[in-house]
Structure formats: C-alpha cells, structure tokens
Amino acid sequence: MGRKPSSKPTSFDIAYLAGVSQPTVSRALRGSRSVSLATRERIEAIARELNYSVDKNASSLRSQRSNTIALLFFEEQTPDESKINPFFLAMLGSITRSCANRGLDLLISFQKMEDDWHVRYQDSHRADGLILLGYGDYTLYEKRLTELVGHETHFVRWGSVRADNIGATVGSDNVGAGRLAGEHLIAQGRRRIAFLGQADDHYPEFADRYRGLCDVLTEAGIAADPALQINAISYEDAGQRAAEQLLASGAAFDAIFAASDLIAIGALRALTTAGRTVPDDIAIVGFDDQPGASMTNPPLTTLSQDLKGAGELLVETLLAQIEDRPVSNRTIPARLIVRKSSCR
Amino acid sequence: MGRKPSSKPTSFDIAYLAGVSQPTVSRALRGSRSVSLATRERIEAIARELNYSVDKNASSLRSQRSNTIALLFFEEQTPDESKINPFFLAMLGSITRSCANRGLDLLISFQKMEDDWHVRYQDSHRADGLILLGYGDYTLYEKRLTELVGHETHFVRWGSVRADNIGATVGSDNVGAGRLAGEHLIAQGRRRIAFLGQADDHYPEFADRYRGLCDVLTEAGIAADPALQINAISYEDAGQRAAEQLLASGAAFDAIFAASDLIAIGALRALTTAGRTVPDDIAIVGFDDQPGASMTNPPLTTLSQDLKGAGELLVETLLAQIEDRPVSNRTIPARLIVRKSSCR
DNA sequence: AACAAGAACGTATTCGTATGCGTGTTGTCC
DNA sequence: GGACAACACGCATACGAATACGTTCTTGTT
Structure with missing residues (x-):
C-alpha cells in the first residue's frame, strides 16, 4: 500500500x-x-x-488507448498565410464539440501532407485515429491515403462519397444538393441554368453538385448545355472571372448555380458590373451558406451543409473504425436556404 | 535483451x-x-x-513532460453556434505553426470556463501548459485565473497587457495602436475624432486603444471630447447603432476610430444611410484588418495586429514558464494599413 | 451438509521509455 | 608506471495506471 x-x-x-x-x-x-x-x-x-x-499518460500506456483523435487539415493553396477556409473552421467547431461530448481529446495540425501522419500520430500512440479535412484536388492525395490504409491507420475523411473511395468517407449529399438547387430554379421558371465550378474528377464534390443539377434538368426535359458550365475554384476572383467568361461567350442564360458562395459572390459582382440585375435578369444560387451570404445585395439563396451533423458523423465513424465495428460511408443531406437572389 | x-x-x-x-x-x-x-x-x-x-505515452509518463500544450477558447457569447471569432481563427493558424516548429502537439478545446482546466489538462499530464484566448469581459474571468495561479498551472493569455495582470499576458500594443490611428487622422487634418467601442475596464483592450487616441489628441493640443466616445462591442449592429447614436447626439465630428473592423463596417453603413460620405465628410479607421476590410466601399483603413508574431510569442512565453525561465509580459506593435476610408 | 458459483477484492505483472548510478575501458600526464 | 579523468555503456528501477489471475468469503442449491 x-x-x-x-x-x-x-x-x-x-x-x-x-x-x-x-x-x-x-x-x-x-x-x-x-x-x-x-x-x-x-x-x-x-x-x-x-x-x-x-494520469493520462500512464492510463494510455497501459491500455493502449489514448482517447484522442487528431484533426488534420490539408490544403494545397495557402501560400504561407494562415488563411483557413471558413467552412472548415465551422467544421472545426462542430468536431470539437462532438469530441468533447464523448470525452475525447482533439489534437490539431495544419501540417502539409509531406509528413508521415501515421508515424507521427498513430504509431506513436498520440492518437487513436485521424480525421482528414481537405479541399482541392483529391487525386493528389490518393497515394497518401493508400499509404495510410497500408499502415492500418484509422482515419475518416470529409469529401465526396463514392463507392470506390479509399478509406471511410463522410460528406454532404452533393448530388442531392445539386438537385435541390436545380429544382428550385426550375420552379422559379428558369430554363437556362449555368454552373460555375470545376466539374472534373479533381474536384469531385463540385462535380457531384453539377451532376445533380444535370439530372434534374434532364428529368424536366431540359437538355443540359455544356457551354453553360465554366470552371472555377472556390475563390471570389475565380467566380468573377468565370461569370465574365460566361457573359463574353454570348451564351444565353437566366440563372447561375455556383459551386460555392465565394464563387457566387464573385459572379454577382461580375453580373452587376455588366449591367445585369439579380434576380430579375439572372437568378443566383450559391453553396455553403457562409457568414456573409445573407449580407450580399441581394441576399444569396444558397445550400446549407449540416455541419453539426457532419462533425458528429465524422467522429462517430472514426470511433466505429477504431473499435472495429462495421464502418460505412455516409452522406448528409443539405438544406436549401431561399433568399432574394433567386426569386423574382 | x-x-x-x-x-x-x-x-x-x-x-x-x-x-x-x-x-x-x-x-x-x-x-x-x-x-x-x-x-x-x-x-x-x-x-x-x-x-x-x-511511444508518446511511455515517454511522457517517464519524463513527466508531454510536449503538448492546450489551446483554450473562451467566449461568453456564442449562443450554441460554432461561430468562432475570425480573429482567433487566424491566431489559431499562427499558434499551430509555432507549435509545429518546436515539435509541440496542440490540443484544442472550446469548452466553457465551467470546467476545471487545470485538472483536465495539466494535472492529468495531458499538456504542459495552457494558452487562453478570450474576448469580451475579462473581469468575469479573473476569479478563474486566480484559481489557475493557485494550482500552479502554467498558462499564458492573450489580452491587454497591464502591470497588475493575473498570470503572464501577451497582447498587441493597443495604446500604441491607438496613437497610430490618432496621429494618422490628425495628419489628415481631422480634429474631432470620435471613438466607437467600450472604454471601460471590462474591455481593457478597447480602453487601451481609446487611451492611445486621447494621448495623441492631448499632445496635439486638442481636447478629447467625452461626448465623442460611444460604447460598442465588437459586432456590426453594435457599430451601426453606436454611429447612429453619435449622429443623433448632434455632436460635430469629422472622423471615427472604431475599436474593431466590424464596428467600423457597421458605422460605415450608418453614415452612408445618413447621407454622410466617407472619407470626404468623415474619415474612418478600423481595427484588425480582417478579411473583408479591403473590400468595403471605400476600402477601410485599419490597424493590423501581428498575428504571426503573436502566436510565436505566446508559445515562447508559455514554454519559458514551463521551463522555469524568467517570464515577462510582452506587447507586439500593430501596423497601420492606410486605405481610402481615411484619406480625402 | 457439501459443493458450486459468484461477489469483492489482492498480488504480481505489464505497458515502453527515461534516468540515476555503477563499471569497464581507454587515454594521458607527470 | 600508476593515478585519475573522460568516455561509452549496462543494470536496475521509476513513472502511474490497467489487467490476468488467484484468493477469500458469501450465498444458494439439492
């Protein structure tokens, strides 16, 4: 004693x-x-x-369980600034909450992919698993993800949910969200709906949103016009340039579905500058419902992702994996927020 | 063997x-x-x-050093939303970078003050020390901080740097920043400079900014007019209301120094609505240089806090405390960003 | 009455690394 | 040539909690 x-x-x-x-x-x-x-x-x-x-260390050492998870952000951009994507910041809040509710500690890092995550976090028993939040070109990361799987690292990532994904994935129902946007615009009497955003495999989430739109157009008997899809990554300038390009092309359109609010805001500026009025001439729908979306002129109709649910589901899925319970990819429905920019 | x-x-x-x-x-x-x-x-x-x-756990257990620090946010507001102050988010980026450079792990939590931080983090050997980021009424937290000191918890907080602070503090040189704003406005020929922001002890950072302004006015032979100071916390509506109140008071003024960009943006809106033009009638200077400050109309002159230096200094100060090296409070100079809103 | 089963603990050991202390080996200097 | 220091290690143990495996009482059963 x-x-x-x-x-x-x-x-x-x-x-x-x-x-x-x-x-x-x-x-x-x-x-x-x-x-x-x-x-x-x-x-x-x-x-x-x-x-x-x-004592956390003694306990973790003996039980081989740290009750800690690591949240890793990876973005290709970010010159050297700490300019973090606001969407992920909101996600951060939701994840910390989920962790706190379950008594988990949360380690965070914005380190680039170069590092050996599995070594740094899992092999050293710092964390029981990883949550990966990224944006941009996923194909760049596939090699890395394959490595993680090879090391039997527990991880979940946020992104486009597809059957052939490497590792467990949780994401918004982007196709469904694209449908919501399309249905809404069609109900508003729009027929020529442009899409501003990358639509290739490098940006699967955007591509999914576009596909949802196309599906709904087809079902309504409207042919999707490839000329109305303009590439744009998620920045205001990109949105502005894309809209200018669309205007310059001479293609007729009466609505824009932007793959993100930032793109939508840029497009809004380009349209206004060009003398088009929103929503009378052109309806606009954005994506993300980021703070500020309601403060544009006119206020932006947009799709809101369920961040609270997302954080919860990410943590839950990771935990299931850690505890060897069956794991499946999951999608979360998005919600249409109707504001002035899409309603005459 | x-x-x-x-x-x-x-x-x-x-x-x-x-x-x-x-x-x-x-x-x-x-x-x-x-x-x-x-x-x-x-x-x-x-x-x-x-x-x-x-193995991190074995190592930490034996050496009694976790090489981990915990970052704790506390805000009184935040109904239940994960609406994190953008300023602190930028700070988060800077702190993670400093930690990564030193090989430190970073735990984060948005838990409210109710919890026993010292127990949860330091006594359990999860972390070697705490960084506290907060906003709002500091007097509310003094009791808590005293408790931390009592438990010999290592911590540093971000805030107004004063001699009688409880615990080590790192913060911007708010008085100096106030002086910069004042000197700039005086150089622009302004004489009646209003201050929008709390100026009492509950918001010491704002109070410091106001004091810097007053000092510079006095030195220039201009009497600071108490009627030109209107309380406002850091939200757009508050800024708008404060500016409306100022206008309604009938007091003459030709410039506004707002304690934050959000206040400045609200004030800008109020002024425009009231038919005053910026910068011709009224010059405006904000604080924080938050993303968006350059996108107002006209672009906002503001003071930029050195976030990179702040993260570095917070971590360094905490480390000094942990390693029993002498610790002193430190301030970081702010930088004036001149844009259109303050120049005729 | 004898025995099985379980409740409620104690004993010994384990997790993987760090550290105080001791020891053999080499080199060196007068 | 002997003494002493520096070097490069090994041995034993500590760090603090978790766990496999017994052990001792109860209690119930037939």
Missing part, C-alpha cells in the same frame, strides 16, 4: 486512504461492476477531495 | 538488433552526447528501417 499523500496524488494515495489496493481504485474509478457500491463511493469521495485525476 | 521484432517495434527491438541495451537506444535517439557517434548512427539507421517511433 502506498504511503504519504504527496504533491500530485496518485491512485496509490487514494488506495492508502481508502484502505484498499491500487487496482481497486483503478476499477472503482472506471466504474467496474466488480467493486462494491460502498467501496466505490468511498473511493470517489476521496478522489474528489484530493482533486485527483487519472 | 529484447527478442523478435514483433508488430510495433519498441526500443528493445532496436537494442537487440543493434547489439546494445535499451537505455542506449533511448539516449541515442534523444541525441545524448554520451553515446558514441558510431553507435548512434547505427541505432538511427535501424530505427529508420523499422519505422520506429517513440
């Missing part, structure tokens, strides 16, 4: 004071059924009084 | 392969001078080949 309760109390100190052995303290505090209620309550009282807290 | 190199290699496996003892491996990998160069290189080669990585 331990002796004098020194500076930082250990489970031995508690054991001594409670007149039991150290393992009993450990069991009691973890709520094991094999400790009598009376003993447990006595131990808990002493622990509370001493302000005892389990 | 250890035996068969099993799944996850340990220092024993390496020791066995290198024909040395485990402690020698430990020392070699930590770069101890008491291991010969030849031996160290041999060990390093084997470690690399086995993809060995030191």
Whole structure:
C-alpha cells in the first residue's frame, strides 16, 4: 500500500486512504461492476477531495488507448498565410464539440501532407485515429491515403462519397444538393441554368453538385448545355472571372448555380458590373451558406451543409473504425436556404 | 535483451538488433552526447528501417513532460453556434505553426470556463501548459485565473497587457495602436475624432486603444471630447447603432476610430444611410484588418495586429514558464494599413 | 451438509521509455 | 608506471495506471 499523500496524488494515495489496493481504485474509478457500491463511493469521495485525476499518460500506456483523435487539415493553396477556409473552421467547431461530448481529446495540425501522419500520430500512440479535412484536388492525395490504409491507420475523411473511395468517407449529399438547387430554379421558371465550378474528377464534390443539377434538368426535359458550365475554384476572383467568361461567350442564360458562395459572390459582382440585375435578369444560387451570404445585395439563396451533423458523423465513424465495428460511408443531406437572389 | 521484432517495434527491438541495451537506444535517439557517434548512427539507421517511433505515452509518463500544450477558447457569447471569432481563427493558424516548429502537439478545446482546466489538462499530464484566448469581459474571468495561479498551472493569455495582470499576458500594443490611428487622422487634418467601442475596464483592450487616441489628441493640443466616445462591442449592429447614436447626439465630428473592423463596417453603413460620405465628410479607421476590410466601399483603413508574431510569442512565453525561465509580459506593435476610408 | 458459483477484492505483472548510478575501458600526464 | 579523468555503456528501477489471475468469503442449491 502506498504511503504519504504527496504533491500530485496518485491512485496509490487514494488506495492508502481508502484502505484498499491500487487496482481497486483503478476499477472503482472506471466504474467496474466488480467493486462494491460502498467501496466505490468511498473511493470517489476521496478522489474528489484530493482533486485527483487519472494520469493520462500512464492510463494510455497501459491500455493502449489514448482517447484522442487528431484533426488534420490539408490544403494545397495557402501560400504561407494562415488563411483557413471558413467552412472548415465551422467544421472545426462542430468536431470539437462532438469530441468533447464523448470525452475525447482533439489534437490539431495544419501540417502539409509531406509528413508521415501515421508515424507521427498513430504509431506513436498520440492518437487513436485521424480525421482528414481537405479541399482541392483529391487525386493528389490518393497515394497518401493508400499509404495510410497500408499502415492500418484509422482515419475518416470529409469529401465526396463514392463507392470506390479509399478509406471511410463522410460528406454532404452533393448530388442531392445539386438537385435541390436545380429544382428550385426550375420552379422559379428558369430554363437556362449555368454552373460555375470545376466539374472534373479533381474536384469531385463540385462535380457531384453539377451532376445533380444535370439530372434534374434532364428529368424536366431540359437538355443540359455544356457551354453553360465554366470552371472555377472556390475563390471570389475565380467566380468573377468565370461569370465574365460566361457573359463574353454570348451564351444565353437566366440563372447561375455556383459551386460555392465565394464563387457566387464573385459572379454577382461580375453580373452587376455588366449591367445585369439579380434576380430579375439572372437568378443566383450559391453553396455553403457562409457568414456573409445573407449580407450580399441581394441576399444569396444558397445550400446549407449540416455541419453539426457532419462533425458528429465524422467522429462517430472514426470511433466505429477504431473499435472495429462495421464502418460505412455516409452522406448528409443539405438544406436549401431561399433568399432574394433567386426569386423574382 | 529484447527478442523478435514483433508488430510495433519498441526500443528493445532496436537494442537487440543493434547489439546494445535499451537505455542506449533511448539516449541515442534523444541525441545524448554520451553515446558514441558510431553507435548512434547505427541505432538511427535501424530505427529508420523499422519505422520506429517513440511511444508518446511511455515517454511522457517517464519524463513527466508531454510536449503538448492546450489551446483554450473562451467566449461568453456564442449562443450554441460554432461561430468562432475570425480573429482567433487566424491566431489559431499562427499558434499551430509555432507549435509545429518546436515539435509541440496542440490540443484544442472550446469548452466553457465551467470546467476545471487545470485538472483536465495539466494535472492529468495531458499538456504542459495552457494558452487562453478570450474576448469580451475579462473581469468575469479573473476569479478563474486566480484559481489557475493557485494550482500552479502554467498558462499564458492573450489580452491587454497591464502591470497588475493575473498570470503572464501577451497582447498587441493597443495604446500604441491607438496613437497610430490618432496621429494618422490628425495628419489628415481631422480634429474631432470620435471613438466607437467600450472604454471601460471590462474591455481593457478597447480602453487601451481609446487611451492611445486621447494621448495623441492631448499632445496635439486638442481636447478629447467625452461626448465623442460611444460604447460598442465588437459586432456590426453594435457599430451601426453606436454611429447612429453619435449622429443623433448632434455632436460635430469629422472622423471615427472604431475599436474593431466590424464596428467600423457597421458605422460605415450608418453614415452612408445618413447621407454622410466617407472619407470626404468623415474619415474612418478600423481595427484588425480582417478579411473583408479591403473590400468595403471605400476600402477601410485599419490597424493590423501581428498575428504571426503573436502566436510565436505566446508559445515562447508559455514554454519559458514551463521551463522555469524568467517570464515577462510582452506587447507586439500593430501596423497601420492606410486605405481610402481615411484619406480625402 | 457439501459443493458450486459468484461477489469483492489482492498480488504480481505489464505497458515502453527515461534516468540515476555503477563499471569497464581507454587515454594521458607527470 | 600508476593515478585519475573522460568516455561509452549496462543494470536496475521509476513513472502511474490497467489487467490476468488467484484468493477469500458469501450465498444458494439439492
């Protein structure tokens, strides 16, 4: 049995004071059924009084479980600025909340892909698994992801959910969201709907949104016109340039579905500059409902992704993987937020 | 000596392969001078080949050092949304970078103050120290901070740097920044400069900015008019209301120094609505240089805080405290960004 | 009454690394 | 040539909690 309760109390100190052995303290505090209620309550009282807290390192070492997950951001852009995508920041909030609710610690890093994540986080037992948040060209990362799988690293990523994905994926139902946008615009009497955003495999989420739009157009008996799809990555300038390009092409259109709010805002500026009015001449629908979307002129109709649900699902999926429960990819429905920019 | 190199290699496996003892491996990998160069290189080669990585838990347990710091956000507002202050998000980026450079892990949490931080993070040896980022009424937190000091918790906070602060503090030179704003406006020929922002002890950073302005006015032989100071917390509506109040008061003024960009943007809107032109009638200077400050109409003159330096200094100060080196409060100079809103 | 089963613990050991202390070997200087 | 220091390691153990495996009482069963 331990002796004098020194500076930082250990489970031995508690054991001594409670007149039991150290393992009993450990069991009691973890709520094991094999400790009598009376003993447990006595131990808990002493622990509370001493302000005892389990040593995380000792606990993790013995149990081989850190109850910590690592959140890794990877973006290709970001020259050297700490200009983080606002969408992921909101996601960050939602993930921290989910973790806190489950008693998990959260490590974060914005390190580039060059590093050996599995070594740094999982092999060193810092974290039990990884959540990957990225944006941009996914094909660049496939090699890396394959490596992670090879090392039996637990991870979940946010992105476009497809059957052939490497690793577990959670993402918005981008196709469904594209449909919502299309249906709404058609209901508003629009027929010539342009899409501003990359539509190739390098940006699968954007491509999915475009596909949803095309599906709905086809079902409504409207042919999707490839001339109305203009590439744009998710920045205002890109949106502005894309809209200018669309205007310059001379193609007729009465609506724009932008793959992100930033693109939409850029397009809005280009249209206004060109003398087109929104929503009278052209309806616009954005994507993300980012702060500021409601403050444009006119306020932007957009699609809101369920970030709270996303964080929850990411953590839940990762946990399932860590605990060897069956894991499946999951999508989360998006919600249409109707504002002035799409309604005459 | 250890035996068969099993799944996850340990220092024993390496020791066995290198024909040395485990402690020698430990020392070699930590770069101890008491291991010969030849031996160290041999060990390093084997470690690399086995993809060995030191077990963080075992290491931290033995050395009583986690090489991890915890970043805690606390805001009073935030209904339940994950609406994080953009300024702190930028700070987050800068802090993660500093930590990465020093090989530190970063834990983050948005938990409210109710929790026992010192217990959760330091007493459990999750982290060696805490960085506190907050906004709003500091007086609310003093009790808590005193508690942290009482528990000998290592922490640094971001905020107004004053001699009587509880705990180590790092912050912008708000007084100096206020002076910069004042000097600039006076140089532009302005004489009646209003200040929009709280100026009481509950928002010491704002109060400091106001004081810098007042100092410079006094030195220029201009009496600071208390009627030109209107309270406002850091939101657009607050800024708008404050400006409306100022207009309604009938007080003459030819410039506004807003305690934050959000306040400035709100004020800008109020002025425009009231038919005043910026910068011809009224010059405006904001604070923070937040993304979007350059996109207002006219673009906003503002003060930019050195976030990169801030993250660096926060981490450095915390580390000094952890390692028992002398710690002193530090301020960081702000930089004036001149744009159209303040120049005729 | 004898025995099985379970409750409620204790004992010994384990997780993987870091560190205090001791030891053999070499070199060197007078 | 002997003494002493520096070097390069090994040995034993500590860090603090979790866990495999017994052991001791109860209690119930037939």
